[in-house]
Structure formats: C-alpha cells, structure tokens
Amino acid sequence: MELFVIFISAALVNNFVLAYFLGICPFVGVSNKLSSAISMGMATTFVMTLTAIVSWLLYNLILIPYNLDFLQIPSFILVIASLVQFVEMVIKKVSQPLYRALGIFLPLITTNCAILGLALFGSMREYSFAENIIFGLGAGAGFTLALVIMAGIREELDLADVPKPFRGAPITLIVAGILALAFMGFAGMI
Amino acid sequence: MNKVIQMLMVLTGIGIISGGLLATVDGWADPFIIANKKAETEASIFRVQPEGKSYEALNNIGFEAYKIKNENSDNIGYALVYEGNGFQGKIRLICGLSSDLNKIIALEILEQVETPGLGTKITESPFTEQFKQLETSPSINWVKGVEPSKPNEIQAITGATISSKAVVNILNQGIEQMRQLRASGALQ
C-alpha cells in the first residue's frame, strides 16, 4: 500500500516536471515529436530506476556508514554519469534497434536534473530500498507521461496560428502551465 | 600511454583535492549544522510547551517525543513529533500534550507541501489556535461549516478540508501511540 502511494505520488501528484520543475530542459527540447518523446521517456525511466538502485546502495552502504555524506553530490553525479555511459555501451552491444531508438537521448540524460533530483530526494526522504526503486519507477513514468502529453499537444500546435512572439518556448511553457494546473487535480489521491 | 597516465593523474589529483577541501569545509560546518538543528527543535518544543524549562528525549519508542519539565523539574507533559500523509504529501507536526495526554497545549506544523494559499492555511494561527486546550479523549473530531460545539472538536478550513482532516488524523494516531506507551508503562 505504502509502495503504491509512493508510485502515484511520484508519477502524478508530485510530478517531477510539472510540480518540481525537474527535467525542464529535455521537456522543452525533446517534446516536439511524439515518437522521440516516447523514446526519451523510456530511456529516462530506465536510467532513473537504475539510479534509484545504485544511489541507494551507495548512500546507505558507503556514504552513511563511513560518515562521508558531504561527498553525496560529487559521488551521485559521477555515478549517474558513469551509469549512463555504461547503459549506452550495454544497449549498443545487446540490441541495435534499441540503441538506434534510445541512443542519441542517453548522453542528454546525464545533464537531466531529474535524475540527480531523484537520487537526492530518495536519500533525503530516507526511503527503504524497495521504496526507492518504486520512487524511481514512478518518477520515470510521470516524466514520460508529461513528455508524451506535451508532445501530443505540440504536434497539434504546429498547425495552429500562434502569434509570432509566442512561437517556440513561450507557448510551450504556457501549455506546461495549463498542464500543471490540470495535474493539480490529482492531489488528494494519496 | 603518456596520455592515459596524464588522464589518470589529473582525475586523481582533482578527486583528492576536492575530497580534502570538502572534508575541511564539512568539519567547519558540521558543528553549526548540528547546533542549528538542535536550536530549531528546542525552539519548537518550547513553543508548544511554553511552561517548559527543560526537556528529555524519549528513546527507543519508534517515533520522536520529548518529556517536558518545568523549573522545579516536575513533569508537566510531553512534546510529540509525528507525521502522516496530507493532501499532496507529508505533513510533519509537533504538539504539546498535558501529562495525562488528555489535552493539547499547542500545535505547530513543522513541514508540509500542501496547496499554497489553501492547504497551507493549516500552518496559520486561526487554525492552529483552535488546538490550544483541545481535549483529546476519546479522539479529536472535526466539523465543517459550523462552530465546534464540543471540547474535542475543531473547525476544518473551508477549501482545505482534506488538509485539516489530515492534521486531525495525524494527531489522533500520534496520541494513540503515546497512550499505548503509557499503558505499557514506558512513559515513566
């Protein structure tokens, strides 16, 4: 039950993009086509779940027992960077089609603040191992959902007559604002 | 080969310097951070137990609670820190309890992520004032839209009923825990 609440909270109520503003850069950058939004969302969810596992182990098995929690930020970011590289290498070896679908998005993920945010939130909230994995999955699902909805809207927007100064980023942000309002309707589910 | 050695040397050098620097800064900052945390807890304890002069943490009870003493070192009650789910996330609060656990002295919300302007009203005095001298037995109740008529009732905030209800539920759960501890004799 507690795990379900964490999942719903991370995916919908406290959506990483629309409530915490994490991962805005890819949100604005990659959300103009539905197909790339889906790939980006899947790649991010995958890395987020792995990050949740690895950062939890690092934090609770190394940093805390040896009183090194001041090294939290540098070690988390290094772990994420090497994780992304590793995932890229593995996918390239294992599945070429998957690599073609996700490959170009992987390097972008290193600088996606949603990943570091996830690792930091997880250690701040003192989640258990299972809770942290579910938190990672939920955050990834929420990120994908926001990205896909946004891409769907933007594909339609391409056909609309948007005033010139609003084209591009401004209209994207305004649509995101309306989406954030809509997502507030999920509050109270937990 | 030289290139690889240089790469390793630079990375190791940066790593060692950064680690050393951080260890130094952490050594300097840590006492302040601990003192800040302690001062914060202390201030909130004495805000919900204004008569208290000293406090003592209750250990090994599974949650955070303090025994409060006045200037004659008599036990005048407890301060209970408890948390639970609100409308959008965790609500963490501290409340002062009389020594028989049947009355709330005062309440303060420590952390919450409720809707700004609506749910956040639970931190403001019109709402928290209602808990002063509130009776907790058999449990706290909330009413909506009408003035509370019983000594164990509070009025929920219009537009933030769920947040208000959450605060009442968290309090009831926490006080229930305290009662169980008391029944098992662990409070002495």
Added chain:
Amino acid sequence: MKKQLSSWQEFTKGIWKNNPIMVQLLGLCPTLAVTVSAINGLAMGLAATFVLIMSSLLISSIRKIIPGQVRIASFIVIIATFVTIVDLVMKAKFPALSKALGPFIPLIVVNCVILGRQEAFASKNNPGRAFLDAIGMGSGFTLSLIVLGTIREIIGSRSFFGIKVLPEGFEPWLIMILPAGAFLTLGLLLALVNYYSIRKEREEHESIIAHYKRVGREELIEELKVN
C-alpha cells in the same frame, strides 16, 4: 577566428544579448522552482553565480593540463565540489534560506548554465576573460531570477522582498505561487523578449530598405525580401 570582444562586451553579453535564461533557455529548472519570492530568486542566483565564478576561474587556469577526453568528468567534479561548499555554508549560516531552497542548491551541479559556460568558454579562454564571462552570465541569471521572483511575489503574495506593497483589498492570485504560475509567467516573459527582438529586427530591416532607397539601389531591396 571570431573577433575578440572588449572586456565590457564580454561582461554585458550575459546580461542581455545572451542572457542564459531569457535567450539561451538554460537553467530553467531552478528558475521555475525557487522563484516564489524575490529573496529566494536572489539567493539562488547568488549561489549559482558564486559556483560559476569559482569554477570558471579554476577551470580556465588549469585548462591546459586537463586532457580533452576527461574534461567533462573533471568539470563536473569541480562544479560539484563548489556546490557542496555552498550547500554546507548555507546550511551552517543561513538555515532558513537553505530550507526554502531545499534540494535546489545541490541541483546547481546539473544547471546547464554552469557546465555550458565551462565547455563553451572557460576551457578556451584565460582566467581574466573567463572571470568577466562568469560574472556577466551570473548577473544575467540572477537578474532574471529576481525579475521572475518579483512578479510572482507581488501578484501572488502582495509583497516585495517580504514587505507588503499591495493593499489588503487586492486578492492575491494564488496561481502565481503555484507551479503553474511559474510556467505561465516565464512563458509570457519570454514572449515579451521575443516581441522586443522581433520589433528591433524589423526596424533594422526597414532602416536598411530606407537606406537602399536613398542611394537608389532598388534591386537590392528585392534581394532582401527574397531572403
């Protein structure tokens, strides 16, 4: 080889022409998240500026000994170190602010403005120019945060830097301090910046046409219109 900018231009380009938030759209996450009030915006801006200046100075001084293959890793470790220092100092000396900004101080590490400036500027220029660039970009970032924070604070909670400026009779717009308000305000601000630059471009265009007309080179106007 690009023309070298003067020191003054090096400094001011970050404030207006290449403003990291309004023009380059970098570092939007902290921008949107912390700007519920002007003071939060200022604190976040100063923290990021400090990290940016220190990392730019250090990286531009040691740029020649960092091998190209490991430069990103080195940059990230250096930035993360300065961020941790800021985080610890704020926790120790400004606990209230540190609580308000929450996890967004650690997230300065992945602020694209900082890594971006290291990669695009500090790793290629001497410390003096890198310092000017960092101060300029930092000021541009901080100013944008303050502007956004001020708008949201005044309309959303009737105050400016914590001082009440609007009368009680004005009902604060809750939406401004909600996440949605952050998106809407920034969207409108960006549209305003776009509107301004589109108008400026058109004016320049028209002045060129006028110039061609004066010198009687009508055929060049046609060429301009085609482009």
